[in-house]
Amino acid sequence: MARVSSLLSFCLTLLILFHGYAAQQGQQFPNECQLDQLNALEPSHVLKSEAGRIEVWDHHAPQLRCSGVSFARYIIESKGLYLPSFFNTAKLSFVAKGRGLMGKVIPGCAETFQDSSEFQPRFEGQGQSQRFRDMHQKVEHIRSGDTIATTPGVAQWFYNDGQEPLVIVSVFDLASHQNQLDRNPRPFYLAGNNPQGQVWLQGREQQPQKNIFNGFGPEVIAQALKIDLQTAQQLQNQDDNRGNIVRVQGPFGVIRPPLRGQRPQEEEEEEGRHGRHGNGLEETICSARCTDNLDDPSRADVYKPQLGYISTLNSYDLPILRFIRLSALRGSIRQNAMVLPQWNANANAILYVTDGEAQIQIVNDNGNRVFDGQVSQGQLIAVPQGFSVVKRATSNRFQWVEFKTNANAQINTLAGRTSVLRGLPLEVITNGFQISPEEARRVKFNTLETTLTHSSGPASYGMPRVAAA
Amino acid sequence: MARVSSLLSFCLTLLILFHGYAAQQGQQFPNECQLDQLNALEPSHVLKSEAGRIEVWDHHAPQLRCSGVSFARYIIESKGLYLPSFFNTAKLSFVAKGRGLMGKVIPGCAETFQDSSEFQPRFEGQGQSQRFRDMHQKVEHIRSGDTIATTPGVAQWFYNDGQEPLVIVSVFDLASHQNQLDRNPRPFYLAGNNPQGQVWLQGREQQPQKNIFNGFGPEVIAQALKIDLQTAQQLQNQDDNRGNIVRVQGPFGVIRPPLRGQRPQEEEEEEGRHGRHGNGLEETICSARCTDNLDDPSRADVYKPQLGYISTLNSYDLPILRFIRLSALRGSIRQNAMVLPQWNANANAILYVTDGEAQIQIVNDNGNRVFDGQVSQGQLIAVPQGFSVVKRATSNRFQWVEFKTNANAQINTLAGRTSVLRGLPLEVITNGFQISPEEARRVKFNTLETTLTHSSGPASYGMPRVAAA
């Protein structure tokens, strides 16, 4: 009889397992956006490298699954080089801290950066190697506030030439047709490696992740690159355990443009940037601007000295965003400033806090508050399409970046001069909320700001004040 | 031993449960369009409101799942106001009966409807409230036959200013990228509520659905709208049980344009509609036409006095349809008229009967008749991409609307002057069907109509008749 009851408990376990599984499956598809509770998310995996680390958010978390994106943070130490890799998805990155250099290698485009001396391909030995001059594709300076669009399959590298860590956050659009694989982010390494493996992938046996050359036979690499077998094997980096962010030994002498606001160091560089040899591609893909800075208050969309500023970057500003179907918003508000309640009409938003902290409330389709809490530096929260959100700074300064899954994300506000309440006839408001015409007028017209307001002070108002931004 | 057999039966139950579940899962994805049988569908849920009701079709029904849409019918009684709400999806609506007013609040657009007197924002008390003049976004008259495109996240309201019920049917495109949540329709209420909850959502514990304000703290609303706490609480409508369609008390005096064909009542209104203050948006989104009427036989694509008419609305007529990836067709045929057999090349069609009844046959990819029956007023049937369909009116007049999941849905006909048979060489027909050249000629050329024909009378024809529409 003991066996029978152990059998019974076994079957019960099985039943529970099965029901748990069924529930999980049912939730996964098609009800993956029934978000009854949101959380401020922190990275779930840390990949340590020689000169930095990569922090990865779990893209299976309901908020991110529903939004169809994954998210990562790159911390590159001084003199750290994030080795070139590419992804199966479009990517939008934001430089949260620090400064550095960035290069992308776009297929079919020319090496427009050439060293100033005459090109000297001939060299006989190490003694004369200093006479050789390099040529490569465009290198850009990046700094805090830069927002960088990257198309799938395009290799990109970063180098920290400053003193403080270079921190970059990136969103990866898994749900777009730009990603033609499944809904997982996949870095492909040209150099470097990831000894821990792709820990964010479920249902895959983890192996250390190697570079692409590693997968080919060394004789294939030798033949393709016309090099000897030994060098081919070195490209495979098999004994390398430095990860994907390595420390540069000695100077990092890549050809680079002068910093913004400086005079060009050498005339030839300027020429190199414009003197492209033509195959028709240059005017479109090769020369497409992919970077813009969102930290300059003088170009803000909303700027109120006492409250803060909001800047947006959409495909009207940066046309390549139309192609990658993402856009961004940068916000910076002072203590007790409030971003008026709003919802995203046609996008999910991924909000990442770069500085300070804020009190945030988020309301879902059922009219329930699914988040009411503090988010602070380094945390992330997703605001799904249609969900309303209000933000109030609770530290001296609250700064964040929002990535949106639409090249032209539209915001609707619940309060303010361009709000939905202003657009509704008074009769709709009086009948909808069962309030008097006088109350309805106050509801419609009292707040004259469009986006930012003070959140402190007593809440007693009688008539509209003078309009402001 | 009794325990053992009860255990056995328990395990068997478990096995059956599991197999049922597995089968359901396997059918759900990826074989969700293996439709061996179609049915005329009626609403599965009714949400009752104070002044009307909302009838919702189960979007998990195989036909609708396969088509990637959901469907609802709104019945708004006289003096009923459908309170402003928005959706996570693009929506295409058709006014099946009645007349009324409609307003949409498009983010960033100006309040172009202003009362004629000078704007008087200053008021000191209730005594002078009559001097106050409202301003709000565009209000339109709607009437039977109007087809209305709505983008996701845009709040919309309806008011029935007629005597008979205002009936509107709407299709929601769940499968489009415009919807960035999961494949469920989600109304977000600005005012009003839904005491029954979102009963069409599976795997979610049902709670009464509240308006958006309900989810925020009242002090947040008070601060954002600069109103007192008491009014903020009233916006949350917590004790309201009227649902989302409420009865308007007293006159509904919104500013509205004159009815079509009437002279403008006040010059200022006209000016108000054109005198937009510019932020660049107006010329595109704010002024985009979103409505067209499909009930005017004079603009029909096919019109035969004895048989009926067919009108289509695609993105060439209404450019916003390109954006929302939907189009519509309106048909009205007399007793015994037949719509020649046809298939949709690049769209699923959702057919809704507004009047009368018809005999319909639908054939799937396997050459099987998957529907052969009567559909009548108020019923819906989906015709998946590629499935052939023939319709014959069996009442005095059969009228329907078809929503198609493509901004430019293409129809192929099996018979008639522009049919696929006409386009095929005679030799393909003789060899394909093993018929004589004479028979093939009759098959190709006997029917000279393109779309509509008589379905009655004996079927014995020898030679082509004079061509007609």
Place this chain on the structure above:
Amino acid sequence: MARVSSLLSFCLTLLILFHGYAAQQGQQFPNECQLDQLNALEPSHVLKSEAGRIEVWDHHAPQLRCSGVSFARYIIESKGLYLPSFFNTAKLSFVAKGRGLMGKVIPGCAETFQDSSEFQPRFEGQGQSQRFRDMHQKVEHIRSGDTIATTPGVAQWFYNDGQEPLVIVSVFDLASHQNQLDRNPRPFYLAGNNPQGQVWLQGREQQPQKNIFNGFGPEVIAQALKIDLQTAQQLQNQDDNRGNIVRVQGPFGVIRPPLRGQRPQEEEEEEGRHGRHGNGLEETICSARCTDNLDDPSRADVYKPQLGYISTLNSYDLPILRFIRLSALRGSIRQNAMVLPQWNANANAILYVTDGEAQIQIVNDNGNRVFDGQVSQGQLIAVPQGFSVVKRATSNRFQWVEFKTNANAQINTLAGRTSVLRGLPLEVITNGFQISPEEARRVKFNTLETTLTHSSGPASYGMPRVAAA
């Protein structure tokens, strides 16, 4: 006790079943691209017809599932007619062998091919039937190398008017929005049939597949086509077992243009092709070019007499490809030529071998070699987005076609004059691979070709050679 242990084993079986199922589900979605091993694929189903056969690849194979496509090969014998059918998906076809005629029937377009004599719709009996002249839509000659785009829902037929078999391979884009059903390919037959049924569909009880007319009532067909019931029944082809490729009895006298390079046989034909009666559609859909030949080395993108050639076809060459979101590449290389290692930045590629054989290595995102083997004539292999691939001919000539799931697929090369290594600064290479500047120079500059190179000979190079294509 025997019953208890049989119960135990029963439950264990159940548990195993369940775990197997769960694993399969977990793998199916969302991890369908975790391809640890690729294989050269051959057809899994053969549908035999009177005058040919259709060979279908299993689209549930992980490679094809991940790529979102299905694939088929059509072998049409001399005098064989592939009867008109249409699909729920966009289709891109390549004529691998032979020659023939092709016709498509595009909805709403005119019958632009008319016989030269005056149109004689009136005939009194069989005796005068020779006076009747046919008219139908465009017929085109096709030959080896032709690449043909077909939109969903458009009926297409092929006729082999040569002596050798006509072999056509087609890729079907299941993942595109052009397909509005589920991710299964579905042929709809206008004539012909498929006695074996749609064997590639899972979870559907197989029935012989009939033509569309079969599904309608004969009286409906008689009324729609204005023919007698007997002919209507003949259109249903119920006793036909010839399949979908039938042998043409007697001459196949369709109106056709002269072969390329020949003078028009009759002036009227030319006129017929241009003299379209206008409904606005002709200039766009009706006259859109859908075919291009990829076997002409004189229009190759890369051509090296000693090595071979590569031709691509994208939406810049054939604008309709933008609409169907597919493109193609044709390659032909000689023994020991190598296609330099490369990856597809924004597409999956479906490689089909038309002649000869090659050694192929493919590397995944983890740096693992997931394929290393021979592929030969008639085999197919999918190369997922981002996976790197190298090809070396191992027979006298290796010829293949690649279908890509992007209208403008971009290739990145790992080696050569336009490779990613050339675009990287020397310092990135030295630091990334821990090699000396001299080695890095060789890695960057030794290979001067862009796409094709010799793969034989000793691998010992010191300095760049003269540049070549």
